[in-house]
Amino acid sequence: GFATLDLDRPRRCGAAEVIFAEGKTPEQVVAIVRTLREQGGCVLATRCTDEQVAMVQSAFGGNDQLLVDALARTIIVGDPPAPADAAPVCIVTAGTSDLPVAREALSTCVAYGQPAELIVDVGVAGLHRLLGRLDTIKRSSVVITVAGMEAALPSVMGGLIEAPIIAVPTSVGYGSHFEGLAALLSCLNACASGIATVNIDNGFGAAVMACRINALAHPNTVEAS
Amino acid sequence: GFATLDLDRPRRCGAAEVIFAEGKTPEQVVAIVRTLREQGGCVLATRCTDEQVAMVQSAFGGNDQLLVDALARTIIVGDPPAPADAAPVCIVTAGTSDLPVAREALSTCVAYGQPAELIVDVGVAGLHRLLGRLDTIKRSSVVITVAGMEAALPSVMGGLIEAPIIAVPTSVGYGSHFEGLAALLSCLNACASGIATVNIDNGFGAAVMACRINALAHPNTVEAS
């Protein structure tokens, strides 16, 4: 076989394996979805190609609910859990081009049954855009910032709120940003505190962290996923 | 003046400024402690030299309670808040040399009024050491891993528990670890999920993130600091 699925993960970690579709054949993706579906619960796949999406749709579209986000390149097979009755995760982007990463985070929250909301293109070059949304942001439990270039957003955010912040640097930029390295270093070196960082463009990873945090505050919610 | 203190921070972020003592004169440290003490609440200083500690002790030792951790190089002036009645933050190190960073995290939790506990030298080269402490770890709300070299600890931890994990890479190692860069890249690329990373040796930053998370689950606790 090409895989040894970790079917015990929900018991240990509170959530099932998620399929990282990059580099897998469409047939492999379908086969893994099938095995994971047998456990009950919905199945999330990230970084899907059009071809993978198409084959998953034709394999499961008849019986299962399918949620496809083309921009995020995610697919959810089966009904996701109803969102927990909790303060939402707030996903905030600095620019327009950070949107796909932010949407990957959003799909992940859906699959994990945590409420989430999205605020787009409020980078620090026009501060009033961010300050104008501060009330909404302050009502959320955890904030995910999604920003490329020099990624100043988490630093500014860190000085404005009490909630924990998860910074996602993105590979958005021009010139010597080195595929997001400049943004990554910025997040790690943020002068404000209360910030932890995930890998470049890793919207999924940020959302899992956020969901684990939210589940902590609302202990009964993740079990359903 | 040499500083513009951010006295409004407790209102916005739920906790006062912390003094990063590196590169400051002992006189500057004393002056900043004095101003911050006027707000009430205890004052935390990190990365202190012996000389800075001595001058702070002679300036405040008469009236205030002082908590000095020589290994962590931290000092707390004034009574810290009583620890919240909550599940503790669990700080776990891979080796003996990671201890100073772990202790900086511990002092920070004390100053922020969050309960914390420390498990030392349970790196993955002898798995039974980690597995033998798993019950304790699972009773905590957030886990901070402190590991240098190849920093495999957060990956293994991520597959064993449900709680959010904050990974602190350390500059511990020999050969081409590049002052902790190998460990940092490992944390960012961990194959397990539910992990976010702070900068190399940044025990303070990890603890602030952990305390913000714990305060979320127990909303009344941080206010006291």
Added chain:
Amino acid sequence: GFATLDLDRPRRCGAAEVIFAEGKTPEQVVAIVRTLREQGGCVLATRCTDEQVAMVQSAFGGNDQLLVDALARTIIVGDPPAPADAAPVCIVTAGTSDLPVAREALSTCVAYGQPAELIVDVGVAGLHRLLGRLDTIKRSSVVITVAGMEAALPSVMGGLIEAPIIAVPTSVGYGSHFEGLAALLSCLNACASGIATVNIDNGFGAAVMACRINALAHPNTVEAS
């Protein structure tokens, strides 16, 4: 001519030159196979394109046995030596995407006449998968780990067995792994001992090292190749 083949290598090093097909024309590959076949022994080519495979098949398929592994991108022309009567080399991968590199190692063992076996997708995020195969692993003489991302597998393995371990970092991952550099640094900085590392994705090199080791324990085996 475009090449100066090292026909004396079997006498000095116990095995013939292997063709690294990348960047060679199909005609060049066929010409080199022909010259090496004249020495007797089978001929191994690695990193072959479909076009190279096709031309080798039409040139030699009539007379010689051909072993083609499309995933590994290897081809063996002529009968490989019977595998030595020895404990096998054990090739273990962390994930599904590490399979092509593992299969290049497997083909190399075949061409060198050393027994080998393959264990797939037992990375440390689900430790029970690895622990469940430990008996098999402990019966082998040498272990090759194949792992990308943060490559925690060799560290964990190094603390569980007595055999020498050869670590192959792979360029599998997302974000700031820098084409496998994060995995490479992890392997080099592993906290466990008994581990040596080959270059990123170099399944061939790991297998040659393993075969030299196995031949040492069973001195009569490599001569046949």
Added chain:
Amino acid sequence: GFATLDLDRPRRCGAAEVIFAEGKTPEQVVAIVRTLREQGGCVLATRCTDEQVAMVQSAFGGNDQLLVDALARTIIVGDPPAPADAAPVCIVTAGTSDLPVAREALSTCVAYGQPAELIVDVGVAGLHRLLGRLDTIKRSSVVITVAGMEAALPSVMGGLIEAPIIAVPTSVGYGSHFEGLAALLSCLNACASGIATVNIDNGFGAAVMACRINALAHPNTVEAS
């Protein structure tokens, strides 16, 4: 000789050579000051050690006015030109530790005869500090930002004012900032426009650029230096 002084520079570039004292013996510094003083005009030396300062003081202190800034490690021998009647250069630091670099910039403005003013410790983690000084900043002609760690200050500044901004990244920080590289990349990748960058800790270079700009707006001013 150990040097070929460029005595023609005032004619070509509008200002004399400045002595970069690092790595020079005190005797060499004195010798160069002497030669440059013969041209008339004051002489600026940067990155001076205590020993160099002492020897310059004993050599010239009898006859010439001396301006020594111990924090900036600069010395000006001879009367600097009266500051031009122009809007000032505004030098703004993110933190307390950025002060020496900012003061090197200030000394340079003095030696070049351009008015300058200093605003300290108004980094983005406490935005009100920066916003509270915006009126002053807006009255200046050029702004120099001095910031280490993730250097978010120039990005935020760039979205608030019309004047050209010169960003000086500093080697201030902890963890993986790589001696200021994280700050440097941030400045170069700033999402706001109207920003150009000088090398890490190069307060001198930023000030020369600022003075050339100010002299452009007030063409008669630099000639005096």
Added chain:
Amino acid sequence: GFATLDLDRPRRCGAAEVIFAEGKTPEQVVAIVRTLREQGGCVLATRCTDEQVAMVQSAFGGNDQLLVDALARTIIVGDPPAPADAAPVCIVTAGTSDLPVAREALSTCVAYGQPAELIVDVGVAGLHRLLGRLDTIKRSSVVITVAGMEAALPSVMGGLIEAPIIAVPTSVGYGSHFEGLAALLSCLNACASGIATVNIDNGFGAAVMACRINALAHPNTVEAS
């Protein structure tokens, strides 16, 4: 929505948002142009694909003046302000391949209403070419150097003139230039002073800096844009 346009920017920074077209759909570019046009003033888009240019042309070509520079990949929709009556910005390239970056700078000056002129292929390997144009260069107010490989041009220029210099390193070269990094480091380490640097290939950024400087010397000019 996919964007939160910063319509207040002209008031704060003296010029409107510019569209960075890379990674946007043609429809998104058209939509943003439309919104920005409503403010009055011309609209500049940079890094445009042929497809984006075509769609902008068909959407606005009927009513608005369009200036397209295919080499620079820029488009200006609407009448740019008449150039200020001021000394020009002088854009100088080291080689022929630096031309696209230089032309992006030129288009930006046009959109910002600052006069500019272009001198091409006068790199330091044939010094007489640069020295032969020195009179023209000295009549300009600000100089933008555009150079790849080892980017020696700003250093040599810095020793020849009084005006401020903005250095644009380019990703032009062969071998280990690392996509312009060698040129970037050269600009930052230039031994001459009066130089500030923008990111690799960032002709737009250099021109905005130059225009802000020129506007300072001729305060009434930018308002029109």
Added chain:
Amino acid sequence: GFATLDLDRPRRCGAAEVIFAEGKTPEQVVAIVRTLREQGGCVLATRCTDEQVAMVQSAFGGNDQLLVDALARTIIVGDPPAPADAAPVCIVTAGTSDLPVAREALSTCVAYGQPAELIVDVGVAGLHRLLGRLDTIKRSSVVITVAGMEAALPSVMGGLIEAPIIAVPTSVGYGSHFEGLAALLSCLNACASGIATVNIDNGFGAAVMACRINALAHPNTVEAS
């Protein structure tokens, strides 16, 4: 406590924990030696300071045999196992300055009970030196090359012998070798095969790998340690 010793390691891995003394206090080293000695077998400590050596000598020198190698900075407390009756590990250095690393490898072989021999300063700039020792080298079972600068030694060695080769790059060199990185990359990219690499200056790691290999060919030997 400051440590969680892995006393079960001999059973799992065939050899006890080795003390990496760097960063430990002399008291800690003595305490760990004491605990490990209770298991029987000798105890190896590497990277020892003079002070650590002195305190170990005064604590154990009365009862135990002590082997101290000041150049290698190693100490062995207690009788090492008699060397196995096997072909030796051959440790070969390119230059004189590689000697401390080679001697660390030698001490490790002693502690692990494997025979070893040392050949010094036979780098490729004078090939006859290496070729003159080839007979000796060919009689060994495993070869450890220790080389800095461009580390050409393992490549040349790999084309001359049948035995497996473990390459140790060293931080010996001048100019842009980046603390051994040039040598490390050379070892990983060696054009010859049959080579695996350990981290920079890691003589200990190379020797453990070599001993595991030798123990494989002579299965009864390591048990004694």
Added chain:
Amino acid sequence: GFATLDLDRPRRCGAAEVIFAEGKTPEQVVAIVRTLREQGGCVLATRCTDEQVAMVQSAFGGNDQLLVDALARTIIVGDPPAPADAAPVCIVTAGTSDLPVAREALSTCVAYGQPAELIVDVGVAGLHRLLGRLDTIKRSSVVITVAGMEAALPSVMGGLIEAPIIAVPTSVGYGSHFEGLAALLSCLNACASGIATVNIDNGFGAAVMACRINALAHPNTVEAS
């Protein structure tokens, strides 16, 4: 115009400008060839695409002699000077894949009128191949080594001959060679002396250096070019 040709270069440097065709349109290449041809002497273009070669052939093929090397991607328009009556430049490659770079060097020697000869695939993994050609190599005046991966060839060569050696690292390899960086660092750190290095894959640059050296020993030769 898009270019400022340096027509004075033969007088200053003894040879005309060479066209680096990469990034130029075929029309630009033809135009530059035309201008340079007017000076007399042949014209060399390197890094040509098929399309550029075709257009040069159709523009000049009627009247001028054309020498095209498709592997080297070079074209010489017009009769090159007769080779000087001097010891040849010897170009030696480590592998088959280094051939294109070596052939670029060869074409350059032809255009500069210096005799040259080529030895292919004699890398250090099979030393007898190199030693077998040593007589030929020793009869040459300058040696150019062309080698990728770990580039051990110049080090070994440096210890065998008296002539100056120019090392060309190539981007040939697999795994972490970083586009030739490993080879570049090896060349710069070679333990043998008498070696200088040019940029990765820069066969042209190595040959110009070699021709300048050969012209020095035979002063009348380059003038003709």
Added chain:
Amino acid sequence: GFATLDLDRPRRCGAAEVIFAEGKTPEQVVAIVRTLREQGGCVLATRCTDEQVAMVQSAFGGNDQLLVDALARTIIVGDPPAPADAAPVCIVTAGTSDLPVAREALSTCVAYGQPAELIVDVGVAGLHRLLGRLDTIKRSSVVITVAGMEAALPSVMGGLIEAPIIAVPTSVGYGSHFEGLAALLSCLNACASGIATVNIDNGFGAAVMACRINALAHPNTVEAS
């Protein structure tokens, strides 16, 4: 023994081993000098500490001529060969701080019996300084440029003369020059041709290359050394 001296090198390479003193004990240096002196010819040692110089002086000062250059940190024991009757090697530095590296090159030329001359502090920020010395430079056979920071000197030099140029980047600079890396990349990417590069600060290596070149033009000269 700690060394295997290569006493055959003069026959193969035309010159004896040179002692790289860094990291050797004074006793080792004396012992190697003694052995090399037995071959006849003078002995050169580079990178000597004061202590090494003192011990060499007391061991050989009675009988042998000693040439010590404290700035270069070199020592020549025994009479160097009379300089060849040839055009000199010209060593040119950009700044004052590059002098030690230039002087190491000068001592090496002396030991190798090649005439050399030194021109100091003529960097490109004041072009007239370099142009004023061009006649002298043009009378030499080979030019060594010694330059740190952005190392523009070899590029400018390459466009002015016919002789081969050897570029030595130095670790002189401030800010992000990364111990000379910026200068190294500049030298390798120089837009002029006829330039080859040695490692950072490697004055010795540059001089050996220059002497090999000069010996080629004057074949009878090196033999004496």
